[in-house]
Amino acid sequence: MASHAQGTFAGTSLAFNYPIIEVYFKMKRRDFFRNSSLSLLGTSLLSSRSEAWSEPLRKDKVARNVIFMVSDGMSVGTLTMADLLLRRREGRASTWVGLYQDKRVRRALMDTASANALVTDSAAASSAWGGGRRVPNGSLNVNADGSANKPILQKFKAAGKAVGCVTSVPITHATPAGFCINNRSRGDQAEIAEQYLGLKFDVMLGGGREFFDKTKRKDGRDLLAEYEQAGYGVLLDRAALLGLDALPAKPLLGVFADNALPYALDAAQDAELQKGVPSLAEMTKAAINRLRKNKNGFVLQVEGGKVDWAAHANDTAGLLYDQLAFDEAVREVLSFAQADQETLVIITTDHGNANPGLFSDRHFDRIQHFKHTNDWILNGIDAHTTPAQLIERVEAAQGYAIRKEESETLLSFYRQRDESGLYNPAKLPFKPLGVIQSAYTGVGWAGTDHSADYVELTMLGPGSELLKPFVKNDELHDLMLLATAVASRL
Template sequence: MKRREFFTSSSAGLLAAGSVLRNQQAAPFSKPRPSAKNIIFMVSDGMSTGTLNMADLLLSRREGRESSWMSLYREQTGRRAFMETSSFNALVTDSAAGSSAWGGGRKVPNGNLNVNADGSFNKPILQKFRQYGKSVGCVTSVTITHATPAGFCINNKSRGDESEIAAQYLDLRFDVMMGGGAEFFMGDKREDKTDLFSAYQQGGYQVVRDRDAMLGLQNLQKPVLGVFCEGALPYALDAAATPDLQKSVPALAEMTRKTLELLSKNPKGFAVQIEGGKVDWAAHSNDAGGLLYDQIAFDEAVRVALDFAEKDKETLVIITTDHGNANPGLFGSDRQFDLLQKFKHTNNWILGDHQEIPSASQLIDRIAFAQGYAIKKDEAEKLVSLFSAKSESGLYIANKPLFRELALIQSHYTGIGWAGMDHSADYVELAMFGPGSEGLKPFVRNTDLHNFMLDVTGTVRA
């Protein structure tokens, strides 16, 4: 065969294989026997493998301990697999299609929440578990109406309609829903002026708006809606340096602990999704401090879940991500990487909320205070020149060129580099701990997890 013919036929074969991979629905799992009463499904949204690796390295060098996730591998107490992440119409998924693959059991187009290309619906898994008598809920460090929690809960053609998603949750009466996104519930922020907080209270919900109220919850006689701020919760690194934020907004691990305490009172069991959503946001902005410290905050929630499961003996913990993002990695020296231990604030804190464009010297001082190193004058001047360059906005940031340039400058000091600012098609880490984990195969599709969760809990496929 001629070389040109070889490559032409090979490319066609790869394209065909990709199409089959995205659309095939048959699961490789042998149907597991029912063995788990509860499911804790944990998602570090947008976590590339390098993110997991570097967070573990940072913990080791800063605190002399390993991450809870990596300890499952080192101690061989959990099962591990690779998972492909494609959507119905693309190798690179978004969070709506990614969560819907688990939530609805079928690949849907990017942007859709359990809505197929032909407009038909797939029943979300938390609705199935609730119908079966289990308590259910979602906890996230971003808006509770965001794509990843919504993918376990509702059907909607557009992930971006968070105001509509907030209204959809009301009648579902899921037991615990916690995160940010107050603007989607507040009458003076919503376009239709509906005060959803009042509607939830009138509908019999316990509505909590701050950390103390959340910690004070005692029972599930009424379902819980916890919304603690507008937008996403603050980055873990910024919150750690801001006492007022720590007092008013709960950490992901705190929300996880309280949610498990509440849901576990149901003798029929529970199913909950826990999302570290700000990992994805930090990856989109190439924010090394935001990324790694939010990954560590997610890992603290993982520890809460694993401790619960170790004591409970009836809980399957699933830990994964919906897709990679930006593919960061450490390429520099130990000394450079150790700068991360001195970080007090994220790139988002450095670059955001300026009343006016800072001078080069002000920016140098701000970065030195926030992250412990002094950039050069010409580097600061380049950043200043980009403050008004908002023609290219990125997800969750208004000025993509500015954040991209800071990340490039920062890499010379920290040794951390980035492949891009968007999702990747990488196969991702999937770990399980607890009853039913023995059924995990070395390689799975994202859609396989839907029926696996139903089967391992003895829940009827509906």
């Protein structure tokens, strides 16, 4: 066991014995709650004042709700540059960094490894939170020996809480699925869509219509109709989401795009996309408004999934503007939590990705005026595009003119179509464009894959006192159960 190092919480004189928490995580939950009381737990661990709240926490107070927010694939450089962009454009800090600046939260580093690798994927990372054990990469709450770990939203649902997920990528994708189901393969999203059906989770919002629509599923199964027949409200566009208050109380499935939702920057320039597709903040607000009606509280996971996709593509505009879209969702969550004062808010990422950074600020301010992502640029050209046309397209999208030889280099990839990389089915030259773009923005990249970096972990609200300065990802499972006192009922 680690030595009994002492620390203090900001604004208090309470000594905090870090190994106490390690003991709690290692003890059997049933034995612990049979031989002690919640009030004793509150006396030892929950009696400090959290600066995020206007009133001191009662010694016996636990979290009624949990909102777990994930900016998928967010390296610290992503958080930094999004904050710098906002400060220089609007003169204010990002919501997340502002919490640090105002000393309103608990903060830690988190080890993100999976069961079989230092570099995790999103399935194993979410499963560590969701199932409480590290599993091999690619797996959703299934261990190497084939045994399964019960996902945390199923536990909270059984305890009487309303539960749900919100994401900017398919709702069947790895991060939401890791809180919800067991599956040997994260890639079987059509099967994951079927698994969700019987769970009757209260709110599931994101993309991924192709895995529910009979015209797009390989087996022709009409899951959208099956969800409706099972008593779900099915939402297919932004108008339906914004009119949610008029719908009766029943489980909700919202799928607002065939695959992932569009990048936030591209959507901001397209009236049709804005009309049809809600923002991450809008989905988050709608989910909270529906879930909060449950008398026993709720647990909600919110994911900014396109941050990860942009990092894989070395797409600076996609990365930073989707990080800011996630930050707007954080703002919505804090607005609710600060009024509610019974909600544990967790803000983090599952792993780093591509490790971007600002290496020259000479051209950084150009990004303030970008209108489109690299994704928009590359998907709008083909092998017949001329160098002059590509130069014009880049300048219209991002305000600078690349050189003719750079344009010719990019177009050469359209003759071969042999580029690799995740989320790149058309084999477009995302990495070469990212390299070219660096000279015009000052933003550089270490690669196109996940990293093993320790990542930011932020908490505020009741239960945040449980946070140690350094944690492993799988420890958050028990922390959530302890913070809500649900562990005593398992």
